[in-house]
Amino acid sequence: MTERSSASEGVAGFGSTAPPPGLRIAILDRDSGFLAVLGKRLERAGWEQRILASTASPESLAPLRLNAVVVDLAVLGPHGWDWLARLCQALPDLGVVVCTGSSTVAQRVRGLRLGADDWLAKPCHPEELIARLEAVVRRRRRMEAPRHHQPIQAGEVEIRRDRYQAFVAGHGLDLTRREFELIELLATSDGRVLEREFIYRRLWGYSMVRGDRSVDVFVRKVRQKLERASPGWRYIHTHFGIGYRFAAEPADPREAAGGASGPAPAVGEPARLADAGQKLELARA
Amino acid sequence: MTERSSASEGVAGFGSTAPPPGLRIAILDRDSGFLAVLGKRLERAGWEQRILASTASPESLAPLRLNAVVVDLAVLGPHGWDWLARLCQALPDLGVVVCTGSSTVAQRVRGLRLGADDWLAKPCHPEELIARLEAVVRRRRRMEAPRHHQPIQAGEVEIRRDRYQAFVAGHGLDLTRREFELIELLATSDGRVLEREFIYRRLWGYSMVRGDRSVDVFVRKVRQKLERASPGWRYIHTHFGIGYRFAAEPADPREAAGGASGPAPAVGEPARLADAGQKLELARA
DNA sequence: CCGTCCTGTGAAGATCCCGTGACGCGGGCT
DNA sequence: AGCCCGCGTCACGGGATCTTCACAGGACGG
Numbered sequence: 324m325t326e327r328s329s330a331s332e333g334v335a336g337f338g339s340t341a342p343p344p345g346l347r348i349a350i351l352d353r354d355s356g357f358l359a360v361l362g363k364r365l366e367r368a369g370w371e372q373r374i375l376a377s378t379a380s381p382e383s384l385a386p387l388r389l390n391a392v393v394v395d396l397a398v399l400g401p402h403g404w405d406w407l408a409r410l411c412q413a414l415p416d417l418g419v420v421v422c423t424g425s426s427t428v429a430q431r432v433r434g435l436r437l438g439a440d441d442w443l444a445k446p447c448h449p450e451e452l453i454a455r456l457e458a459v460v461r462r463r464r465r466m467e468a469p470r471h472h473q474p475i476q477a478g479e480v481e482i483r484r485d486r487y488q489a490f491v492a493g494h495g496l497d498l499t500r501r502e503f504e505l506i507e508l509l510a511t512s513d514g515r516v517l518e519r520e521f522i523y524r525r526l527w528g529y530s531m532v533r534g535d536r537s538v539d540v541f542v543r544k545v546r547q548k549l550e551r552a553s554p555g556w557r558y559i560h561t562h563f564g565i566g567y568r569f570a571a572e573p574a575d576p577r578e579a580a581g582g583a584s585g586p587a588p589a590v591g592e593p594a595r596l597a598d599a600g601q602k603l604e605l606a607r608a
Numbered sequence: 609m610t611e612r613s614s615a616s617e618g619v620a621g622f623g624s625t626a627p628p629p630g631l632r633i634a635i636l637d638r639d640s641g642f643l644a645v646l647g648k649r650l651e652r653a654g655w656e657q658r659i660l661a662s663t664a665s666p667e668s669l670a671p672l673r674l675n676a677v678v679v680d681l682a683v684l685g686p687h688g689w690d691w692l693a694r695l696c697q698a699l700p701d702l703g704v705v706v707c708t709g710s711s712t713v714a715q716r717v718r719g720l721r722l723g724a725d726d727w728l729a730k731p732c733h734p735e736e737l738i739a740r741l742e743a744v745v746r747r748r749r750r751m752e753a754p755r756h757h758q759p760i761q762a763g764e765v766e767i768r769r770d771r772y773q774a775f776v777a778g779h780g781l782d783l784t785r786r787e788f789e790l791i792e793l794l795a796t797s798d799g800r801v802l803e804r805e806f807i808y809r810r811l812w813g814y815s816m817v818r819g820d821r822s823v824d825v826f827v828r829k830v831r832q833k834l835e836r837a838s839p840g841w842r843y844i845h846t847h848f849g850i851g852y853r854f855a856a857e858p859a860d861p862r863e864a865a866g867g868a869s870g871p872a873p874a875v876g877e878p879a880r881l882a883d884a885g886q887k888l889e890l891a892r893a
Numbered sequence: 894c895c896g897t898c899c900t901g902t903g904a905a906g907a908t909c910c911c912g913t914g915a916c917g918c919g920g921g922c923t
Numbered sequence: 924a925g926c927c928c929g930c931g932t933c934a935c936g937g938g939a940t941c942t943t944c945a946c947a948g949g950a951c952g953g
Contacts, residue, residue, distance in 0.1 A: 416750060428733040435739040440747055441726060448713040454720040459747065461723075499929055515770040537931060539911065546912095563939060564785040564910070565772050784940060822942065824900065831901095848899070848950060 346390040346460060351375040352422070353398050357445075361393075364449045381410035384417070385529040390460045391418030393452065395445070396434070404437065411438025413529045418459035422452060475510050478571025479553040482510050491552040498548060501526060505541050506549075509559060509569035518566040542567055631675040631745055636660040637707070638683045642730070646678075649734045666695035669702070675745050676703030678737065680730070681719070689722065696723025703744035707737060760795050763856025764838040767795050776837040783833060786811060790826050791834075794844060794854035803851040827852055 348370050352358055358374060365372045373387065377398045384392065392410070396403035411419060420441045421434050431442045440459045443452060475482040480496075482489045487503050489496045498506065504526050509517060519538045523531035531538075542559055549558050560568045633655050637643055643659060650657045658672065662683045669677065677695070681688035696704060705726045706719050716727045725744040728737060757769040766775045772788050774781045783791065789811050794802065804823045808816035816823075827844055834843050845853045 418747075428736050432733075432735050432739040435736075435743045438746075440743050441740075448717075450717050451713050451720075454717040455726075458720045458725050461725075501930075516772050535931090536911085536933085540913090540931075543912065561911070562772055562785075568771065786941075820942090821900085821944090825902090825942080828901065828903095846900070 347371045347373070347388060348456065349373045349375050349384065349387060349389050349392045351377065351379065351392065351394040351398060353377065353395065354445075357449075361449045361452065364453060368453065381406055381413050382529070384410070385414060385527065388528055389414075389417055391420065391440075391456050393420050393422050393456070396421055396423045404433065407434060407439060408437045415530060416524055416528075418456065420452070420455055420459060422447060475507075477510060477569070478556040478558060478573075480549065480556075480558065480571070482507055489549075494552060496548045496552050498545065501541055502545050502548070505538075506545050506559075506569070509567060512569060514568060514570050516562045516566055516568045520566075522566065538567075631741075632656045632658070632673060633741065634658045634660050634669065634672060634674050634677045636662065636664065636677065636679040636683060638662065638680065639730075642734075646734045646737065649738060653738065666691055666698050669695070670699060674699075674702055675748070676705065676725075676741050678705050678707050678741070681706055681708045689718065692719060692724060693722045701748065703741065703748050705737070705740055705744060707732060760792075762795055762854070763841040763843060765834065765841075765843065765856070767792055774834075779837060781833045781837050783830065786826055787830050787833070790823075791830050791844075791854075794852060797854060799853060799855050801847045801851055801853040807851065823852075 348365060350358060350361065350372065352374075362372060362374075373389075375384075375392075394407070394410075396407065399406050407419070407421070410417070415438075419439045420443060421439050422443045422445055424445050426442070426444065434442050441455050443455060472484050474484070479491050480489055481491070482503075484507065486495075487500070489498055489503065489506055505522070508522060508525055520531050522538050523535070527537070546559055549556075555574050557572050557574050558569060560570060560572075562568055633650060635643060635646065635657065637659075647657060647659075658674075660669075660677075679692070679695075681692065684691050692704070692706070695702070700723070704724045705728060706724045707728045707730055709730050711727070711729065719727050725747070726740050728740060759769070760767040764776050765781075767788075768775065769792065771780075772783075772785065774783055774788065774791055790807070793807060793810055805816055807823050808820070812822070831844055834841070840859045842857050842859050843854060845855060845857075847853055
């Protein structure tokens with residue numbers, strides 16, 4: 324009942340096979356032969372690909388949630404440098420490989436300094452381009468590798484990736500796509516404090532502008548739904564001036580009275596994740 | 609003797625505030641001319657460099673705490689591939705750039721697949737190698753951010769960067785952001801005396817105006833919280849007219865000496881602190 | 894021993910940050 | 924086309940945090 328068919332649509336066929344988490348690549352080029360060969364090879368590797376129009380703005384790539392981009396600067400003409408700079412600034416986590424015709428050292432250095440991760444001269448062998456793309460996104464994959472697709476249990480809540488939904492006692496929380504992505508990101512971070520900027524980059528895909536409160540708003544929405552479904556537990560903790568941390572902790576109002584040196588409600592299982600919120604103990608004198 | 613880093617990294621718009629300190633690079637090559645030119649250029653950029661013998665084993669690089677390595681596979685002869693594979697496996701966080709003579713596509717692909725981050729053909733322009741090194745390190749840094757920085761242990765206190773918090777016996781100290789930044793800076797400086805001006809610049813990002821007592825106030829706050837959570841230890845020591853120094857020391861030496869079985873300050877010693885990665889130089893105005 | 898400078902301390906005011914409710918926009922579905 | 928829903932923005936208010944100030948105790952130099 325709480326399932327949203329529309330929400331899961333965009334990510335449906337993504338994690339079908341466990342070992343290789345398919346990567347998303349976009350290519351901005353004009354050479355149809357190159358595109359054909361590369362496309363076939365990418366498909367064989369199980370990567371999702373997308374051909375970009377030469378008019379695509381760097382900012383428009385954000386919603387595509389790409390892992391890497393291959394771009395021929397020549398296609399962009401004189402605006403290429405500006406395009407590249409804007410791309411690397413707006414999407415700092417994106418892998419950028421420039422694959423273009425002849426170039427000077429100065430040009431290559433300029434491109435790399437602007438934020439490109441690699442620069443390959445055309446004509447190039449598709450296999451080498453693939454290998455360089457892999458090298459560019461390698462670290463990211465390694466970091467995301469430990470993400471098992473198994474459900475996450477914390478306190479009373481169960482987060483199931485396969486359903487794109489969180490449950491409490493079998494009852495769905497009715498989380499929207501972004502809300503789920505947020506709670507999933509927080510929950511898989513194993514109790515670490517995530518900075519707003521980091522959260523924003525992961526969920527929105529591009530740099531956060533100062534004053535943007537989107538993360539806060541979604542944290543509130545998730546908190547509301549968690550509170551409604553699982554009162555008596557606190558899950559998302561605010562770290563003032565930094566960001567948020569996920570840890571299932573029983574809400575124990577008695578703590579507020581203070582005095583006791585050893586609070587430690589110790590509710591069993593959450594003890595691992597929860598390190599007893601620093602907010603509760605240590606009342607000020 | 610001023611702060612290194614200078615303006616070497618033009619990587620603006622980078623979320624993190626702290627400018628990257630000097631990088632550590634090692635080079636495994638035999639071409640003396642190449643080494644000389646590259647060395648001069650690296651020095652100008654403020655990077656620490658080190659020439660490796662061709663007999664250096666991949667594992668022996670670990671204690672050097674390098675950011676990246678430049679290697680000419682030709683120097684290693686037939687063992688080059690194995691060497692590269694072992695290096696990339698042993699130090700997955702190390703940036704590896706192969707810079708070698710003519711090569712085939714298959715060789716380049718093989719090298720990249722083994723874990724190399726980039727492959728550059730010799731002869732190459734030093735500037736391009738530098739730019740590619742920067743790109744590799746930049747990419748590595750990006751992914752490093754959310755990593756588990758290993759915690760710092762000193763006396764009874766444990767400083768966890770992933771939580772922006774310090775703990776004593778599992779209990780958080782409830783440090784605010786600035787307080788944490790201060791204790792972290794002091795603790796990672798491992799026993800060195802840090803001038804107020806230096807501390808201020810690192811935490812506030814700009815020069816301190818004369819008469820500003822902010823550093824003192826925050827030192828007091830951190831001391832209070834440390835004292836409350838870990839009485840019996842002194843952590844932050846004042847150096848009159850200079851600044852502060854962090855070192856975990858038992859509060860009362862006589863107590864420690866008298867009670868054989870008592871507190872048993874079998875301290876892990878601040879020795880463990882030494883691994884605190886980047887060196888923080890003592891800078892003066 | 895004394896004057897001067899430096900640091901420790903407490904508190905008050907200023908500042909910044911976060912939680913919250915409401916609103917408008919745009920896309921998908923009926 | 925009209926409606927519903929998810930999403931991003933805005934303004935407001937309450938707190939948490941930071942900065943500043945004044946005073947007191949201690950250190951240093953002569």
